[in-house]
Amino acid sequence: MKKQSLIKGTVVLGIAGIISKFLGLFFRWPLQMLIGDEGVGYYQMSFPLYMFFIAVASGIPVAVSKMVSERNATGDYEGVIQVFKKSVLLMFVLGTGFTAILLIFSDPIIHFLKWDKKSYYSLVAIAFAPMFISIMSAFRGFFQGLQNMNYTAMSQVVEQIGRILVGVGLAYLLLPKGIEYSAGGAALGAAAGGLFGGIYLIIKYVHVRKEIKVFKVSDNKEILTKLLYIAVPVSLGAAVSSIMSLIDSALVPQKLLEAGFTYRDAAILYGQLTGKAFILINVPLTLSSALCASLMPIIAESHILNKKVDVINKVDLSFKLSNVIAFPSMLGLYTLAYPILDLIFPGQSAGFNILQYSALSIPFIILVQTSTAILQGVGYYIRPVFNLAVGCIIKIIITLSMVPVPSINIYGAILGSIGGYAVTCVLNIVFLSKKLKINMNYFQTMVKPAFASFFMIGSVVIIYWYVYNYTMSSRIACFLSIISGLIIYVPLIVVFGIFKYSYIKDKFLKK
Structure with missing residues (x-):
């Protein structure tokens, strides 16, 4: 698999992240319109528990990325697959374990946290998400370790689309049964997103596995210890x-x-x-x-x-x-x-x-x-x-x-x-x-970007006031000035010598 430069990998993942956040608006807006503040409240009550799982499990994909990269660099392709298989097993145990805990102890959790009883359906629905998100995260760590961010980036978009389609769709279909059921349907969107993103990554993994050409992999118990050694601090x-x-x-x-x-x-x-x-x-x-x-x-x-x-x-x-x-x-x-x-x-x-x-x-x-x-x-x-x-x-x-x-x-x-x-x-x-x-070199890494940013923001302010005085609309002026700022800032990076054009062309534009 072809590796990507630091700049290209960052841009690919960054664009995917921004697209995912933009798509997230198509989840929030219809949900707010369907179930209002009360329903969103039921949905939001269980969400911090899900985010806590994401935080707890976040170290494993990072560990996988590091260990896969190290073994890939030394040509240890069997080790690459060993790391991946152990990570999938570990994430599966962690994800299904967390799912089981939430399902079994859903009532005691609601009672202990003094939530409204109507939040039960959202908690049970979102409990299924860790099981799917955990597997998807292991695949993302694998592809990041191979230094190709395209598959991870695309999986983020696929995950968000799945979350929107299933979450908003179920919220709409279940609304006649009650707001609490509708909120539960929306919460189930997180699991659907993880499932869709995981399926996409599994398909891509099959193609990549053919390139690696490692058919039999021996068991290496030390890998699990190393994974945990890296993952726990993260x-x-x-x-x-x-x-x-x-x-x-x-x-x-x-x-x-x-x-x-x-x-x-x-x-x-x-x-x-x-x-x-x-x-x-x-x-x-x-x-x-x-x-x-x-x-x-x-x-x-x-x-x-x-x-x-x-x-x-x-x-x-x-x-x-x-x-x-x-x-x-x-x-x-x-x-x-x-x-x-x-x-x-x-x-x-x-x-x-x-x-x-x-x-x-x-x-x-x-x-x-x-x-x-x-x-x-x-x-x-x-x-x-x-x-x-x-x-x-x-x-x-x-x-x-x-x-x-x-x-x-x-x-x-x-x-x-x-x-x-x-x-x-x-x-x-x-x-x-x-x-x-x-x-x-603080002049190169801090002073030059600061100067370029000050020049850019000066131009943005001038454009904002010019457009505002012409249109008398702060929203139009804001939108156009932000777009102008992005267009102005890229050449300034080259003009100030932060990055040379030849470097950007070689590392990002060159195929």
């Missing part, structure tokens, strides 16, 4: 982030009450933070996640082959790409916060200043993700988790101390996120520089 890191979101949901509203806000005002502020700002910030993080998925197997391959210069070059390239994504995203969301919210949530642009300040955390979050992928790619699995835990403690301290201050309120939570990720970012980069003996 999963812990994801679980920490997931648990932190749950803690945040408990701390912030409570501390806003201490600041003198009413229950209603506290809910509004927290909703603006999580329901608007976080959703928009997650868009550039989709591109960052794509970079990390492409980066892990590439770094692992160079490291296992002891190509130190190549590792350093890949680190330099990954930080460049991170900042090329982070800086324009931060400046764009900060500068156009109001018109962007007005474009996406017509008539509900309140809280745009919360989005502005939340955008300042984007570079730190992306650099944490990238540096974590690099460290785990070269074999340092525990240290990034430890650094993230330190950052989480910083975040809690700042949130607890700042949010109760009336003049700071919700912005204390934003400061907590910025502070926590900034500390984690610094700890990761210092450790990385020390262990890999890298002298980071």
Whole structure:
């Protein structure tokens, strides 16, 4: 199978991620129209449990990607298949086990969490998702390890389409039986998406297996141990982030009450933070996640082959790409916060200043993700988790101390996120520089992308006001200025010498 460069793999996965998020709107909008806030509430109650499973199981695909890449680099094709088979077995046990737990203990879970009894159908329906998602994740890790992101990218789109068709279809068909049944039908869409995405990957695996030409594979028990050794720290890191979101949901509203806000005002502020700002910030993080998925197997391959210069070059390239994504995203969301919210949530642009300040955390979050992928790619699995835990403690301290201050309120939570990720970012980069003996070229990796981003955002603001004065529509002006910014930014990357055109042509455009 032909390998892809870091840039091409990132772009392929990034585009697929953005398409999937766009398709997700075709799930949310009809669902909201069909079952309203009450039905969506039943659906959402069970969703955090599903996301917790995703976080817990996230380490195994990463481990598969790294181990497959290492064995593929050394020509150990039998080892590639051994890793894949063990990962499928492990994910099957994990997925079906989690499904069984949710099905068996659904009533006690609802009673313990004090949910409405009508949420039962959503919980039972979404319980089937881990069984299918787990198998699909193992296949994705396999293809990422072979450094070809096309199949993973396509499976994301197929998964989302399956989720929409089945979820919205069942929600519509079951609506006459009651809103709770309709919400359960929508929840079943997650399992259907995993099934469809998995079937697509199985078909592609059959073709790839013919290329590898390994027919008999011996059993290697050490592989399972190595898989867990890599997967557990990665999963812990994801679980920490997931648990932190749950803690945040408990701390912030409570501390806003201490600041003198009413229950209603506290809910509004927290909703603006999580329901608007976080959703928009997650868009550039989709591109960052794509970079990390492409980066892990590439770094692992160079490291296992002891190509130190190549590792350093890949680190330099990954930080460049991170900042090329982070800086324009931060400046764009900060500068156009109001018109962007007005474009996406017509008539509900309140809280745009919360989005502005939340955008300042984007570079730190992306650099944490990238540096974590690099460290785990070269074999340092525990240290990034430890650094993230330190950052989480910083975040809690700042949130607890700042949010109760009336003049700071919700912005204390934003400061907590910025502070926590900034500390984690610094700890990761210092450790990385020390262990890999890298002298980071900050002018190339940070200053140049920052300058290009400032030039771009200046042009965007001028275009926005020109179009707005001509049309008197902030939505049209916002849409056209964002498109113009994308068109302007790409040439600026070449003009500022961040990437040479010949390099982009060779690594991405060349077939």
